[in-house]
Amino acid sequence: MNNSATSFVSAVALALAVALGSGVPARAELNVDITQGFVEPLPVAITDFYAETLEESKTGKDLAGVISADLERSGLFRPIDHGAFIQDAASLRKGPRFSDWRLINAQALIQGSVEMQPDGRLRVNFRLWDVFAEQQMTGLAYFTTPSNWRRVAHIVADVIYKRLTGEDGYFDTRLVYVAESGPQNRRVKRLGIMDQDGENHRFLTAGNELVLTPRFSPTTQEITYLSYISEIPRVYLFNLNTGQQEVLGDFPGMTFAPRFSPDGNKVIMSLADNGNSDIFTMDLRTRGVKRLTNHPAIDTSPSYSPDGRRIAFNSDRGGSQQLYVMDSDGGNVRRISFNQGRYATPVWSPRGDLVAFTRMSNGEFYIGVMRPDGSGERMLTKGFLVEGPTWAPNGRVLSYFRQTPADSRGRVTSKVYTIDLTGFNERELATPIDASDPAWSPLIP
Amino acid sequence: MGKAVLLSGALHVVTILILVIGLPSFVSLPEVAPPIPVELVELEQETDEPAPKPKPKPEKQPEPEPEPQQAEVRPAAEPEPIAPEPEPEPEQVALPPEPEPEPEAEPEPEKELAESLPKPGKKPTLKVPVPDQPEEPEENRLTSILRNVEKLKEQQAAKPAEEPEPSGAQVRPQASPLEQRELVRIVTQHMSRCWRIEPGARDAQSLVVGIKVQMNRDGSVRAVKITDSSRMAADAFYRSAAENARRAILSCQPFPLPIKRYEVWQEMRFTFNPSEMFGG
Numbered sequence: 127m128n129n130s131a132t133s134f135v136s137a138v139a140l141a142l143a144v145a146l147g148s149g150v151p152a153r154a155e156l157n158v159d160i161t162q163g164f165v166e167p168l169p170v171a172i173t174d175f176y177a178e179t180l181e182e183s184k185t186g187k188d189l190a191g192v193i194s195a196d197l198e199r200s201g202l203f204r205p206i207d208h209g210a211f212i213q214d215a216a217s218l219r220k221g222p223r224f225s226d227w228r229l230i231n232a233q234a235l236i237q238g239s240v241e242m243q244p245d246g247r248l249r250v251n252f253r254l255w256d257v258f259a260e261q262q263m264t265g266l267a268y269f270t271t272p273s274n275w276r277r278v279a280h281i282v283a284d285v286i287y288k289r290l291t292g293e294d295g296y297f298d299t300r301l302v303y304v305a306e307s308g309p310q311n312r313r314v315k316r317l318g319i320m321d322q323d324g325e326n327h328r329f330l331t332a333g334n335e336l337v338l339t340p341r342f343s344p345t346t347q348e349i350t351y352l353s354y355i356s357e358i359p360r361v362y363l364f365n366l367n368t369g370q371q372e373v374l375g376d377f378p379g380m381t382f383a384p385r386f387s388p389d390g391n392k393v394i395m396s397l398a399d400n401g402n403s404d405i406f407t408m409d410l411r412t413r414g415v416k417r418l419t420n421h422p423a424i425d426t427s428p429s430y431s432p433d434g435r436r437i438a439f440n441s442d443r444g445g446s447q448q449l450y451v452m453d454s455d456g457g458n459v460r461r462i463s464f465n466q467g468r469y470a471t472p473v474w475s476p477r478g479d480l481v482a483f484t485r486m487s488n489g490e491f492y493i494g495v496m497r498p499d500g501s502g503e504r505m506l507t508k509g510f511l512v513e514g515p516t517w518a519p520n521g522r523v524l525s526y527f528r529q530t531p532a533d534s535r536g537r538v539t540s541k542v543y544t545i546d547l548t549g550f551n552e553r554e555l556a557t558p559i560d561a562s563d564p565a566w567s568p569l570i571p
Numbered sequence: 572m573g574k575a576v577l578l579s580g581a582l583h584v585v586t587i588l589i590l591v592i593g594l595p596s597f598v599s600l601p602e603v604a605p606p607i608p609v610e611l612v613e614l615e616q617e618t619d620e621p622a623p624k625p626k627p628k629p630e631k632q633p634e635p636e637p638e639p640q641q642a643e644v645r646p647a648a649e650p651e652p653i654a655p656e657p658e659p660e661p662e663q664v665a666l667p668p669e670p671e672p673e674p675e676a677e678p679e680p681e682k683e684l685a686e687s688l689p690k691p692g693k694k695p696t697l698k699v700p701v702p703d704q705p706e707e708p709e710e711n712r713l714t715s716i717l718r719n720v721e722k723l724k725e726q727q728a729a730k731p732a733e734e735p736e737p738s739g740a741q742v743r744p745q746a747s748p749l750e751q752r753e754l755v756r757i758v759t760q761h762m763s764r765c766w767r768i769e770p771g772a773r774d775a776q777s778l779v780v781g782i783k784v785q786m787n788r789d790g791s792v793r794a795v796k797i798t799d800s801s802r803m804a805a806d807a808f809y810r811s812a813a814e815n816a817r818r819a820i821l822s823c824q825p826f827p828l829p830i831k832r833y834e835v836w837q838e839m840r841f842t843f844n845p846s847e848m849f850g851g
Contacts, residue, residue, distance in 0.1 A: 158755050
């Protein structure tokens with residue numbers, strides 16, 4: 127009785143409070159949880175960079191074109207067709223009319239200008255605007271020699287990418303790869319290099335010797351790779367700035383599967399002696415060699431974590447070829463792959479959060495990623511032969527190669543691809559001839 | 572026989588080509604290599620209109636003069652990292668608000684509360700980005716934002732492409748719960764067409780962003796404020812996610828909310844939480 131009376135009173139009080147509360151505008155606040163969105167490239171407007179002279183205008187257009195292509199290729203941005211633009215480049219110099227850009231749903235606006243300096247250098251300005259917040263997000267100017275405009279475009283694209291995604295860019299980078307030609311049984315393999323967008327392609331080696339598994343130093347413009355000079359497979363170093371090439375160490379057996387340490391001071395690799403492969407490091411300055419594994423199984427394909435504390439590698443010590451992680455001194459070895467099939471070439475992401483790998487299962491090849499503890503395994507792509515993953519320096523995009531089965535005349539084709547770590551946006555990276563084993567450079571210093 | 576001769580001829584040509592093209596590349600290496608340095612200067616927020624002198628802006632600019640040489644000048648011989656981080660631009664935060672006709676409804680202790688806002692024009696300004704099918708028609712990126720080619724088929728069979736329920740949302744007990752739930756439903760449904768997420772960012776699933784919004788009666792947004800301003804300044808991924816959420820709100824206005832309940836929705840606190848989209 128008493129109880130029900132109390133509850134009646136409190137019910138009235140509550141109702142009153144609710145009624146009053148809704149009537150009082152004061153600090154009423156509607157809490158809204160947004161948990162559903164969508165994944166789609168961000169529409170961005172990239173205007174031709176403004177210039178006074180005809181020649182500069184061409185550069186301005188080219189700059190915008192390269193920036194636009196970079197952003198588009200990342201899969202995260204959708205450059206809006208210029209035909210839709212309402213405000214022209216000249217009036218844009220007085221500042222954006224944001225409503226014009228909102229009308230075409232440009233979420234970000236990129237404007238710029240090009241001007242030749244009295245000293246012969248090119249000045250490139252650009253500004254990135256948040257159209258809806260009506261704020262400048264960044265604005266920078268660059269000075270360089272006019273012929274270097276393409277690189278400035280990549281640098282600008284990197285700044286935009288970073289400002290909009292929070293992630294470092296990867297457009298001012300290059301890829302080294304193995305360029306292949308000739309019939310299968312007498313394949314000529316040489317090193318090729320190109321910008322990340324396929325431009326400025328060159329060959330680095332003549333093709334007299336077989337070259338395999340090039341890997342970029344994460345800190346310098348150097349690569350390490352495997353070459354069969356005088357029929358013996360050995361790990362070599364190649365300095366891109368000097369063109370100098372040297373064999374790494376003088377070992378009794380063959381050395382292979384090299385990679386740099388994150389600080390660029392060491393090369394970690396496999397050394398095969400008397401039919402057994404183990405993992406070693408070589409200090410590039412002292413040339414001191416250190417053994418990390420000592421196991422009768424085949425241990426190979428080592429790859430450092432970006433902090434240099436751990437190493438992923440593959441080994442058949444458990445019966446089949448699987449991925450393992452160990453501390454950088456060789457201790458604390460634990461297996462991280464447990465799915466069906468065989469695993470190879472683990473590559474630790476420069477971002478540290480994932481390890482990419484090749485997996486062979488049921489007659490198919492996969493490029494996949496998993497966390498360094500083995501969780502979150504996902505297969506990004508598959509095929510008759512997909513192999514050799516390499517990370518863009520920001521750890522967001524992977525490159526690898528894809529080979530087709532031989533056709534009726536025994537010909538195979540091999541192409542380099544890129545894919546976003548979400549598993550979307552797979553694209554071919556065009557090369558003049560067949561290509562395999564790509565290696566992504568760090569951002570160009 | 573003829574075939575063999577042809578093949579041999581072709582191979583010879585290839586070999587010669589390789590010699591011709593391949594060999595000099597060693598010699599011409601320097602061409603490949605040292606990237607030409609680029610100097611960098613930061614620009615303040617102003618127009619590019621030719622002006623006799625750059626207006627001295629009140630922002631604390633790390634570089635006092637937006638003109639040339641004071642930037643990191645790279646020696647031509649030894650290129651230096653150029654623009655890796657054009658400094659966290661602290662001035663962005665302190666930007667003077669743009670002319671905003673409406674005075675602040677209620678002055679908050681923090682003065683940067685209301686960031687300058689575009690007034691949405693009469694017209695329903697923007698075509699809301701409709702989450703129509705992306706390139707891969709066979710997949711729904713709403714239900715598989717991280718792709719696994721191996722699991723693709725099972726995934727599609729398991730998860731029908733229907734849109735998941737629009738989130739749990741709680742409200743302060745000021746209006747009738749039913750009414751509030753309905754308002755929240757309208758807002759979440761409306762926003763799901765505007766919030767673009769970036770699933771590949773590091774720890775994307777844990778980037779939870781809070782935003783306070785003040786609304787006008789016509790359903791347009793008067794002011795937005797990202798609540799965690801310190802994390803905004805310190806964490807580039809968070810800043811990106813937060814700015815993205817802010818863009819979602821701004822690009823989604825006007826909100827189709829009933830005017831007679833304006834007092835309930837005139838202030839809203841949004842929490843953007845993508846974890847559910849990653850499968851919880």
